[in-house]
Amino acid sequence: MYEMVQEEHYVTTILEEDQALICWGCGLRLILPCYTHIFKCGWCGAVTNKNARKHEHQGFQWRRLRDRCFVSILILFMLFVICGGAWAIYPVVFSMSYFCGVSHSIITLVLSTSTISTFSLAAFRCAGTSPNIPWGSYPAVGKDDLENYTFCLYCAKPKSPQTHHCRSCGMCILDMDHHCPFIGNCVGAANHRYFIAFLFSAVISTVYVSIMSAYVGFHLWPPLAYRTRHSFSGSSTDVAMRLLKEIVIAFIDSAVVLSARGLILVYLFIASLSVEIGLSVLLWQQVCFIYEGKTYLSQLSSQGDTDVGKKGCHNLFRFLGYPYPASRYFQFLFNNKKIHSK
Template identity: 65%
Template sequence: MASSSSPPEEQYGTESTDNYETTCWGCGLRVMLPSGASIFKCGWCGAITNQNKKKREQKCFGWRVLRDRCFLSSVIIFMLFVIFGGVWAVYPIVFSISLLWGIFHSIITTILSIATVSFFSLAAFRCAGTPPNILWGSYPTVGQGDLENYTFCLYCSKPKSPRAHHCRSCGKCILDMDHHCPFIGNCVGAANHYSFVCFLISAVLSTIYVSIMSVYASLHIWPSLSYSLGRLKGMTGRDLAWRLMNEILIAFLRSTLFLSSRGLLLAYLFIASVSLQIGLSVLLWQQLSFIYQGKTYLSNLSSHADNEEEKKDCQNLVRFFGFQHPVSRFFSNFRVTQKRHDT
């Protein structure tokens, strides 16, 4: 690494027979580089310069924005459809069984709906995280090490911290960027990562609840199944089991022809909720595993992530969700106070 020209009292220069002179973008001081050096780190401010890096044209930026808005609108419409459609299909049946049972499930529905919509709104409409503004460009204002490991973003035309990444879909740098999610139309970064994970948790719980209530309500309005078990006489073993399953499936499909609109909606809600459970559970598990490892999705993919010593610990999860005092510490304090009372 080459060093920049510095004040008279300190010298960071290097001597070489084939040196050439350039300037550091971070502090503006002159840097003497050996021939062929394209990537260098300033010895004064610590900024990293890559002279080979060129600005790429941001193609299809408008189409990315349109795609995100379409996905976001579709998700909002689907969430409202599930909430209001589920209430219309399930709760007349639940309240007809028991008033207290209906009130109990109404409270659960309200809590899950408010939590899911609130966390989704925070993740989608909140800024994902902007890198901190820092002085740069001239020596008197930039102190020694102020831009340590900073690079220059050619798209934003300002310093980019080591924890930031430029998103081509959002058109700006995001601090601690995890990934860009088109379904929320936003990046997942330092400012909304917590809201995004909480949205996944509430969405998984909500889909589990919708699938259970859809089955529960369907059992009360589903038409009776008609079997023709007379043709099963004389069959044994595997043929009997296969024929029995076939008869049950045919009877089930035949009964769907007599379903009301409420029954058809319940069947759709069950299929959609189970499908979403699988996808959201996989995504939630991936997010929690990265948090446990102290990484993000992008840092896990980057080549230098393998060289970093990340500490895998449950404390990473504790810090992420904002629990200042772990459960183990609570129990240890409880045992101490209990011993004092005993003595």
């Protein structure tokens, strides 16, 4: 263990090379070998890296503008899907039956509200900051108060082991998973649940939009007119290829006379199907990381490690805000039996 003596002045920044033996966490002087570059204070537990250098943020404002543009485009796209679907689908659904129209209106309102609200919470809520704790002077910093804390040169304050500095957001994010340009924000401890809720709601919404647009488009699509009426002859492969060619040509010919409502339905089907596939893959990846008790950044940093955290559904319950397993909440079902003894 390293010998330490108290430093008289209060440390507020990372020290220069000639003062590198001063712990930034508690201000105590450490006696270390001259070749030591990274060391840990034996009192407060803070980690000091003498080789750390601050690099200037390049294009910070441009990255923020880019992320905000993505957020604006995504909000406009969601509003277009909602308004376009209302204009194209509602008349057909209400013409079928009043019950179908009312049910479709309720489902659309619930899915639209949940998707936009969860997206707004994930995009505009702070992703989570590192906890503010006393540091810099020995009387204020107790034993092991800064265990495994490092110093962030960008924010000029302590950084907890679970914190990562995001150069796009310009701040340290607690339990950072990744920086998502589509929400213009990091996914961290404070908005990770909202991000998962947004993915879940968006997947359900896109599935519903694709089904309804295909169903209504089938009723609005003009009848197909085939150019050839004679029977096909030849090998089965040639017949199949010619039949497929005729079907494609018939679809193209009918699409030329398609109404504006039908064109919007075609676009909604293709766009919702593509977005649905991408969001489903992302949601499955996020659920797998949560199940394994990791984040995307921790997964990248532990690619070569064989020691993996404990997997299980308890990680999912802890992520959702339930620190105990599901069986604990249903114990009353099993312990409600009264035992009588004579």
